Amino acid sequence: MISPLDPAAMAEARAHHDRLTKPRGALGALEDVAVRLAGIAAVSPPPLPEPVALAIFAADHGVHAQGVSPWPQEVTQQMVANFLAGGAVANAFAGQVGASVTVVDVGVNGDLPDAPGLVSRKVRRGTADLSLGPAMTEAEARQAREAGAEVAERLVAQGARCLVTGDMGIANTTASAALICAYTGKEPGEVTGRGTGIDDAMLAHKIAVVTRALEVNRGLDPLAALGGLEHAAIAGYLLKAAELRIPVILDGVIAGAAALAAAAIAPDATGYWIAGHRSAEPGHTAALAHLGLRPLVDLELRLGEGTGGLLAHPLVVAAARVLHEVATFDAAGVTDKEALA
C-alpha cells in the first residue's frame, strides 16, 4: 500500500523555509527536495536521510549476442567481484558517504561464489534476447521484483533511512532504451545512447535492435518483455521503499527505466524518488522528464553502479539539514524584507 506524500508536512516545510534567515526560495531546487522529504516522512522537519544504503542489482542480457556493447558479457561477473572486493568507483563513493553496499545477483550468467555482501536471488542466467522475443516471462519479472522488494525491506529493517539504486549488467542500456520507448512513446533514435562507449556504426545497429525489440514484443508487458532482471528488481525495490516511506535516490538511465515501470504500476510512488543525477544517455533525460523529476547532479557521468546516486546524497542531506539547523529571522534578530513589505 503506497500512500501519497503528506500534504500537511509539505506545507509546514514550505512555511518553515520562509521563516529562515535567507531570501525566500534562495535555495532553489534544494528547497523542493526538503519539502519532498517532509512529505515522505510525513513530518517537518524531516529526519536526515541517513544512514544510506546502496543495492547494486546485477544481471546479464541475452541481447548482448546482437553486438550492442563492446564489452564481453563476463565483465558483469568480474565487476560483481570488484564490488565485493571494494575496488569499484561505487565503493569509493559509498565509503565517502558512509553507505553500505549490497550486491544482488538477480540474473548473472555464471556461478558466483558466496561472499559477504552478496545476496543470491538469481531468477535465471540472464534474460533471453529481447530483439527475438520476450526477455523474460511475467512470472520471472515478478520474481525479480520480489527480490528487489525483499532487499529494500531488509536494508530498512537494518536501519537505512535512504536507499540508492545501483545496477550492473553489460548491455543494460539497450534494454533501458527499449523500456523508455515503451513507457514514454519516444522513438528508439531519440533515446538510444552510447552506453559505456560505442562508435557510430554500433550505435546505429543498437537503435535497429531496439526498434526490432519493440516490434516483436508489441502488446506484451514492457517490463517483462523488454527489461532486464535488474530493471525488474529495481522496480520492486522502488515500490517497497515507497510503501515503507523511505526516500530513494535514483542513479542513472537504468534506474530511470526501472522507475518508469514502477510508476506505471503505482503512480503515487514517484514522489518517494529523488533523481540523483542526469546521465549522458539521452534516454535518461526522456525518462526523468516523463517522471517529472529534476536531477541534482548533471556532470555527464555514464558509469552506473549507483555512482551518480551516491554523489547526490550529500545534497539531499543538506536539503533536510537546513530545516533543522538554520535560525529563523526572529531568533537571529535579522530583518525580514517580506515582513517589511
Place this chain on the structure above:
Amino acid sequence: MISPLDPAAMAEARAHHDRLTKPRGALGALEDVAVRLAGIAAVSPPPLPEPVALAIFAADHGVHAQGVSPWPQEVTQQMVANFLAGGAVANAFAGQVGASVTVVDVGVNGDLPDAPGLVSRKVRRGTADLSLGPAMTEAEARQAREAGAEVAERLVAQGARCLVTGDMGIANTTASAALICAYTGKEPGEVTGRGTGIDDAMLAHKIAVVTRALEVNRGLDPLAALGGLEHAAIAGYLLKAAELRIPVILDGVIAGAAALAAAAIAPDATGYWIAGHRSAEPGHTAALAHLGLRPLVDLELRLGEGTGGLLAHPLVVAAARVLHEVATFDAAGVTDKEALA
C-alpha cells in the same frame, strides 16, 4: 608568484583514470576536476582536498542608497552576527563537510563587537556609490586584496587544503553585475539579475544604475571603481591560494565577479579555481563562460555566503578519491575493452 598547473601530474592523472575499472571518461566532468587537482598539487594522485575552510568576506555598498535591494543595509551586520552564532545556511553546510568558518569584516558599515571567528580588517565603512563615481580608491582596493590574501595564507597555515569563497553584502549583486560587464564586455541588461529577489521595476532601475556606473567610471580600474570591498578581498584570497597551490571552490556570482578581476591580474591563477555552482544570476553564467569554468552544482541557488561552494565540496573530494581508491583493470581481473580492441 603563480605557476601554471603541472602538466606532468595532469597527464599522469589522465593516464591513471584510463587504467581504472570503469569505461574511459565515464566519470564525465569529475575526471576533469581530478586532473585539475593533480595539476594544482603537482602530483598524481592529488591529495584529498581536505580539510576545507570557508571565509565569508563581508562589506557594505554605497550603491544601496540607489534603491537596488529590498533589504535594509543593516542586514549585512545582522547576518555577520548570524554567521558568528552559527545560525546561517552557510554554517549548516559547513558543518556537514567539516569546514571551518571565518568571517572577515573588510567594510561593514557599523561597529562589530569582537567575536571568535571574526577577523576585523575593515578598510572603510562600505564603498562609495559606484553610480556617482569610483566605489573606492585603488589603495583601498589593494588593502582589501591584502586582507583576503592574509586570510588565505592563515587558513592554509592552519592546515586547510581546500578553500571556499563566501560573501555577505547587501547590494553586492549590483557591484557584481558592473564588474562582469567591465571584464566580459557584456551589456548591463544581459548580466544584471534579481539578486535576493526584486520585482521588474526594481530590476529595470538596477540595470540603469549599472549602466550609469559603467559610464561614470570609464577608464578607471574596474575592481576599485566598480567592486565591493568583499570583491577585492576575494580576489586577493584567490590569488594567494593559487600562489600556495591550494584549490579554491568558488561560490556564486560575487565570487565569479571577483575571479574575473583576479584573472585579469594573473591569468594562470584561473586553473586553481573550481566553480562550485552556477547561481540563478545571469551574470554568473557570463562570468563562468569567460573564465572557462564549468559549475559542479546547478540548482538555482541564489544565497551567497559560500553555500554553493560548500555543497560542491563532496564532489571535489569524490573526484580526487577515485584516483586513490579505485582498482585498476589489471589488479581487479576485469577485462578492459580498450585492451581488447
